Amino acid sequence: MSSASEKATETIKIALVGQPNVGKSALINSVGNARLKVGNFSGVTVKKEEVRFSREGYDFEITDLPGSYSLTDYTIEERVTKQYLDESDYDLILNVVDSTNIERNLYLTTELLSLNKKIVVALNMTDEAVKEGVQIDAQQLGKILGTPCVKTSAVEKTGIDDVIQAIINTYNRRENRFHIQFSEVFEEEITHIVSFLEEKKIKCKISLKALAIKLLREDRETYLRFHEEPIWTELQPIVNKAYQHLYLHYDTKDLDDIFNDEKSALAKGAVAETVKFNKEITQSFTDKIDALLMHQFVGLPIFLFMMWGLFQLTFEVGSIPMDWIDAFFALLIDGTKNFLGETELASVIADGAIAGVGAVVLFLPNIIILFLGIALLETTGYMSRVAFLLDGFFHKFGLHGKSFIPLVSGFGCSVPAYMAARTLKNDRDRLLTLFIIGFMSCGARLPIYVLFVGALFSEEQAGNILFLIYISGALIGVIAAKVLKMTVFKGDDEPFVMEMPKYRLPSFKLIWHTVSAQAMMYLRKAGTYILMASVLIWFASNYPKQVEMDQEYQAKVEQAQTEEAINTLNNELALYKLENSYLGIIGHASEPFFSPLGYDWRMAIALETGLAAKEVVVATLGVLYGLGEEHDEQSRGLIEKIRANISFPAGISFIVFVMIYLPCLAASMVFMREAGGPKYLGYLFVFTTATAWSLSFIAFNLTQMLT
């Protein structure tokens, strides 16, 4: 190939592999300036994610894979990793290892080494290893494993250049040595098979030794490949004889046992030669905290107290900037109208766009506090503890303890929560979890709650009520799980085995990245999707025009005597126009369905538009209740308008409906994909709507009786 220009930069394709929670994503964030999600528990990354960057004259294309304890297909995310390694095209593997827990990590490394690919090992968490007195001779370890080992710290950003250099060197290394040494017995059997394959001049993409190991491991693909060929008649006895020898030597017929033994021995041997532990294992920081947080009696109450505190904070602190934002948008609406006059344009901008977007932006402070709480839960290591504490409770309701993790993500947003359910091994458990994630009120529902709670309850109670809403939502979800488990998802319990990470103090930067990314997403949604929806709702609520009515009322107004009478007439007209707009017509059509729950047509419409996105509910209410009240100077803020227009029982019933009904369109699509088809979405729709309706009906009638 001849090219006139300079030679094109080469692309190095890298598969990022390692056990869960060793800092793979964090390392790539440091190396490639990416913003992958990082958290302190196993199973943060659940689908493969690509990061590209250029350095030292090369293009790097790194695929961040879900963490795997070993190359099995225990859970969906582990299957993703195994499949990628087996089937995709990549130049080398970057194996990230937790230096503080190296023996267990090398277990996976030995498996990777038997794949016979180019590998670079990153000994990550060097900073923690130093603190814990773990001293690793990286050079020596590299010699034993036959592949470069580099010390790194993703948090302190050390060793990053070394990793890049090691990757480039390894990439350019011509041949690929196979370096790991199994036990003597094992090597002997391998050698037998290899020499046979050599004699027969077998050609293979991977080395013959790797092929021999695959044969011994009873690897399906390899068997299928050889099964068809004439050589099999000769090969089979040789492999069989090898098995007999191994069975005899290891005193077991379980091949997995034999391989696990080999891997453990390799890892142990390598650690013995290269790692020094300078400190006695004493009671660690983590142990001390756990003595309290994981205490069998006080552990759960502490968790509940912290949740309660979070919701208090959401309300108390959140409401301070809320007043400013509210005032700001009210000013903006007035300003726009003053500037443009009483025109259609002014109305679509002020009453449509600004009112709708403003209603959503209003709740940004609350959202930030909620996301901050979730980020802390995710990054400190507390998440897995709560999963542990709740496992007994969850188990009673047919849920797996690990379900807790997707369910907590569900409080932020249902979309990643549906994805996070992939960490559940069993399809039934996973489906069950998928079905109840929607019961965990997502961040976008928070504005609706804050609005209604603020309107219906006193300030002192608001935080408690908010806490109650979330808790009862979760409880309803758990009960729903029990019902589903008893009827649809019958079956045995899956084992619950989960690693507990050590506690880590998240850096300010990590928290900032996590929270600001979510806040930006919320704002971006407000500026695009919600903006469009608001304008749409404005049009649907202002058209068709009622010219005749306008004239009729115009005449009446001219005849009216008092200021008061004029106001009444104007309000009457506005209401008439609204009720006969497109939106009014749709709202009235669906009123029979909603009126037993106490909703007027406006609330009905708000719920319906909420199917697109939950933020739209607030935007719709903002537009609808803004319009009819144009002449009422006193009730400015949205909260006051709700208070003036919606009765207490109807409000409560509305909250209950919002807690339970179908998540937004985007989430529903993800649900459909993760659950495995449109029919599941159909089930979810029927299930959630029926539950929402019945419970709202009960709530409405109960509150009506009690008040």
Next chain:
Amino acid sequence: MTLNELQKGQSATVTAVDANRELKNRFSSFGLVKGVLIYTECHSLAKKTMEIRINKTRIALRASEAEKIEVVASE
């Protein structure tokens, strides 16, 4: 005795893992294999779930899984 019978703070050596293939592989990738030393860190209410430590790895498991692990308690 089996792992779930251990008290909080006790340590023990694993003598056998009697689980199906999948679970056994999972255990062994956590380092839970014959011959290792285990520390019992804590129990949840009614001993339904327990946390153990092997070297530096902390693992949560249910009593129903812990039953499958034979141990000999150390002094």
